[in-house]
Amino acid sequence: MKDVASRAGVGLKTVSRVVNGEPGVTAGTRRRVQEAIDALGFRRNDSARVLRKGRTATVGLILEDLADPFYGPLSRAVEEVARAHDTLLINGSSAHDANRERELALALCARRVDGLLVVPAGTDHRYLEPEMRAGIATVFVDRPARAVEADTVLSDNHGGARAGVAHLIAHGHRRIGYIGDVPGIHTSDERLRGYRTAMEEAGLPVRPDRVSVGSTAPQRVRRAAEEMLDGPDPVTALLTGNNRVTVTVVRVLAERQPHRPVALVGFDDFELADLLRPAVTVVAQDPAGLGRVAAQRLFARMAQAELEPSVVELPTRLVVRGSGELPPVD
Amino acid sequence: MKDVASRAGVGLKTVSRVVNGEPGVTAGTRRRVQEAIDALGFRRNDSARVLRKGRTATVGLILEDLADPFYGPLSRAVEEVARAHDTLLINGSSAHDANRERELALALCARRVDGLLVVPAGTDHRYLEPEMRAGIATVFVDRPARAVEADTVLSDNHGGARAGVAHLIAHGHRRIGYIGDVPGIHTSDERLRGYRTAMEEAGLPVRPDRVSVGSTAPQRVRRAAEEMLDGPDPVTALLTGNNRVTVTVVRVLAERQPHRPVALVGFDDFELADLLRPAVTVVAQDPAGLGRVAAQRLFARMAQAELEPSVVELPTRLVVRGSGELPPVD
Numbered sequence: 001m002k003d004v005a006s007r008a009g010v011g012l013k014t015v016s017r018v019v020n021g022e023p024g025v026t027a028g029t030r031r032r033v034q035e036a037i038d039a040l041g042f043r044r045n046d047s048a049r050v051l052r053k054g055r056t057a058t059v060g061l062i063l064e065d066l067a068d069p070f071y072g073p074l075s076r077a078v079e080e081v082a083r084a085h086d087t088l089l090i091n092g093s094s095a096h097d098a099n100r101e102r103e104l105a106l107a108l109c110a111r112r113v114d115g116l117l118v119v120p121a122g123t124d125h126r127y128l129e130p131e132m133r134a135g136i137a138t139v140f141v142d143r144p145a146r147a148v149e150a151d152t153v154l155s156d157n158h159g160g161a162r163a164g165v166a167h168l169i170a171h172g173h174r175r176i177g178y179i180g181d182v183p184g185i186h187t188s189d190e191r192l193r194g195y196r197t198a199m200e201e202a203g204l205p206v207r208p209d210r211v212s213v214g215s216t217a218p219q220r221v222r223r224a225a226e227e228m229l230d231g232p233d234p235v236t237a238l239l240t241g242n243n244r245v246t247v248t249v250v251r252v253l254a255e256r257q258p259h260r261p262v263a264l265v266g267f268d269d270f271e272l273a274d275l276l277r278p279a280v281t282v283v284a285q286d287p288a289g290l291g292r293v294a295a296q297r298l299f300a301r302m303a304q305a306e307l308e309p310s311v312v313e314l315p316t317r318l319v320v321r322g323s324g325e326l327p328p329v330d
Numbered sequence: 331m332k333d334v335a336s337r338a339g340v341g342l343k344t345v346s347r348v349v350n351g352e353p354g355v356t357a358g359t360r361r362r363v364q365e366a367i368d369a370l371g372f373r374r375n376d377s378a379r380v381l382r383k384g385r386t387a388t389v390g391l392i393l394e395d396l397a398d399p400f401y402g403p404l405s406r407a408v409e410e411v412a413r414a415h416d417t418l419l420i421n422g423s424s425a426h427d428a429n430r431e432r433e434l435a436l437a438l439c440a441r442r443v444d445g446l447l448v449v450p451a452g453t454d455h456r457y458l459e460p461e462m463r464a465g466i467a468t469v470f471v472d473r474p475a476r477a478v479e480a481d482t483v484l485s486d487n488h489g490g491a492r493a494g495v496a497h498l499i500a501h502g503h504r505r506i507g508y509i510g511d512v513p514g515i516h517t518s519d520e521r522l523r524g525y526r527t528a529m530e531e532a533g534l535p536v537r538p539d540r541v542s543v544g545s546t547a548p549q550r551v552r553r554a555a556e557e558m559l560d561g562p563d564p565v566t567a568l569l570t571g572n573n574r575v576t577v578t579v580v581r582v583l584a585e586r587q588p589h590r591p592v593a594l595v596g597f598d599d600f601e602l603a604d605l606l607r608p609a610v611t612v613v614a615q616d617p618a619g620l621g622r623v624a625a626q627r628l629f630a631r632m633a634q635a636e637l638e639p640s641v642v643e644l645p646t647r648l649v650v651r652g653s654g655e656l657p658p659v660d
Contacts, residue, residue, distance in 0.1 A: 020436065021457030034463060058437060066409060066421070067402035069601075075396035079423055083430075088437050091396070091421040093409055100413075106350065107388060107418050111441035127351030133364060247601060254605050271399075271577060272602050275584050 008036040057087040059115040059298060060108035062101055066093045070243055070268055070287055071119070074141070077291030078117060085299050087114070098122030109136055115298045117141055123184070125150070137301040141294035143186040144311070151301060152311045153294040157187050157267075160283040160316030161194025162201075164239050164265040167281070167318060169202045173237040173263060173328050177210040177228040179221060179249065180241025188213060191241050191267055210235060216244035218251075225252045229262065236328035237263035243270045250280060263326040265318075274321055281324025284317045338366040387417040389445040389628060390438035392431055396423045400573055400598055400617055401449070404471070407621030408447060415629050417444070428452030439466055445628045447471055453514070455480070467631040471624035473516040474641070481631060482641045483624040487517050487597075490613040490646030491524025492531075494569050494595040497611070497648060499532045503567040503593060503658050507540040507558040509551060509579065510571025518543060521571050521597055540565060546574035548581075555582045559592065566658035567593035573600045580610060593656040595648075604651055611654025614647045 005015045010029055017025045018033040025033075061078050063071045075091060082089040092108065094101035101121045105128060108116060115137035116128075125140075125148045132138050132150070139151040168176050178195040181188035192213060199206050209231065212224035225248070228235045240246040246266030253262055254276075266273070269284035293312055301307050318324075335345045340359060347355045348363040355363075391408050393401045405421060412419040422438065424431035431451045435458060438446060445467035446458075455470075455478045462468050462480070469481040498506050508525040511518035522543060529536050539561065542554035555578070558565045570576040576596030583592055584606075596603070599614035623642055631637050 021460050066405040069399055072397035088434055130351050
């Protein structure tokens with residue numbers, strides 16, 4: 001900085017103004033300073049920009065899919081907490097890929113985030129141990145860390161799915177199908193477990209042809225729904241494992257109207273669910289709550305590194321709107 | 331690194347394995363290396379992590395609102411292009427705040443992104459000139475840069491809104507209201523201009539009580555809609571300025587059923603618009619296209635800094651579904 005200032009024949013403050021693109025510097029001075037910076041070869045080694053380093057506290061959030069609306073309120077809640085702490089939030093997406101998650105997490109650490117929130121796609125988070133040991137606060141949200149002990153904030157996936165299926169059973173359904181996300185994902189496995197629990201508690205069989213888990217791609221979900229709806233012994237009700245699955249199943253059912261009505265409970269609330277006909281009954285998570293609680297935990301850990309890792313589970317809420325209260329029709 | 335290796339009595343590769351959390355290192359060795367790193371005080375100055383610096387190319391994307399579904403496909407398209415270039419994407423949100431945008435953009439530059447995509451909230455982007463001059467490729471998307479010359483990728487907001495209103499006029503409407511986003515935002519101003527153009531081309535008056543621009547917060551939009559619907563000389567049709575406005579107006583209209591039907595054309599497509607009754611006619615943008623074209627331009631500029639700044643405008647598409655074809659009812 002001194003070199004730049006003396007070479008440009010201006011004060012340090014002026015150099016800083018130029019580097020930070022602040023007003024109050026004439027075009028001529030701005031050019032002289034920039035020339036000095038270029039001449040001194042600071043472009044490559046970022047020294048000019050190092051001025052700014054550490055000025056802004058930053059936390060990172062790694063999501064799994066930028067286009068899944070579930071993450072919208074979660075991200076925004078994290079951002080609001082970060083903002084309240086005068087901290088910037090930067091996000092990245094693993095795009096459902098464990099290697100991508102690791103690459104991104106390490107890249108954010110290398111870029112000196114002060115804390116990291118991770119919605120994990122991966123199944124082994126030991127790669128983060130050196131970072132955590134080096135003082136980067138880390139909190140896992142929506143899904144637990146694997147193979148490391150860390151703060152975690154989850155939804156009650158098992159309890160929510162169980163309540164959703166119990167609701168269908170209470171409305172007289174016996175032939176209930178489950179269409180969910182890829183097995184191995186914590187939320188997916190827990191919701192399937194909730195379906196099984198509710199069926200077993202009612203003494204109902206869990207038939208393999210009434211459980212379909214896999215990609216949430218519309219084609220895959222559509223095929224699964226049609227098999228359960230058109231089989232020899234068709235389902236009268238469905239529990240869908242997340243909002244991506246629900247939206248496709250709603251579409252499949254709508255196309256079949258005025259066919260036999262089929263009851264539906266979706267896991268995750270989604271925009272306009274209340275305006276569809278029938279309005280869609282859902283097991284609502286609290287994505288904003290997940291983000292808020294996880295971010296608050298992150299800042300608590302940033303302030304107090306020695307906190308014991310904790311696991312918080314947020315309740316879900318059954319929102320009754322119509323589709324989940326349709327009676328069984330054979 | 332050498333110091334760490336010799337102090338821990340291991341090879342450089344082992345140190346790198348530990349720092350990067352890679353497998354194939356015994357717990358004991360891992361601990362010895364970590365102790366050496368700690369002892370040599372590398373925790374603070376990130377030297378250990380500098381190993382990783384520059385290994386992963388990274389571009390930044392600054393959005394305006396993490397919870398607006400419009401940005402989902404846009405972000406994902408940018409990410410796919412980045413991924414095809416073996417580059418990581420990190421996102422941030424300005425939360426509609428110009429200072430926040432500036433803070434975030436400079437923080438990303440300070441963290442050595444190789445390129446920057448900006449959906450600007452601000453109205454003066456001179457603060458980015460030093461960064462752009464220092465070689466950080468920058469492309470503006472959805473809205474133009476202000477006060478700087480830069481690559482820009484936009485939707486045809488004026489043409490799209492004009493076509494939407496012309497469509498309502500073609501279906502016999504004369505009393506057409508417009509409810510849009512905050513004035514001063516490029517997209518908002520352009521869409522309002524499109525409304526005015528279509529009205530004037532049809533020789534229809536643009537009445538102040540039939541134009542309402544401001545926050546897209548549901549309460550504000552609801553009030554605006556109700557004033558236009560319940561006034562002495564109520565509108566028979568509405569053009570809504572973006573998906574946030576449309577969703578609230580759809581809700582207002584649904585609550586009023588079986589009242590007088592009101593025609594609606596929404597700017598922006600949105601999930602499930604086709605399953606609502608009536609299904610919602612929209613002027614669809616191509617958010618994935620905006621992201622893809624902008625990201626491709628960014629990588630072209632990263633490869634060829636001397637490219638002349640260009641402005642690309644993507645067409646919109648009228649998607650006819652029912653709500654926009656309702657006849658006028660007094």
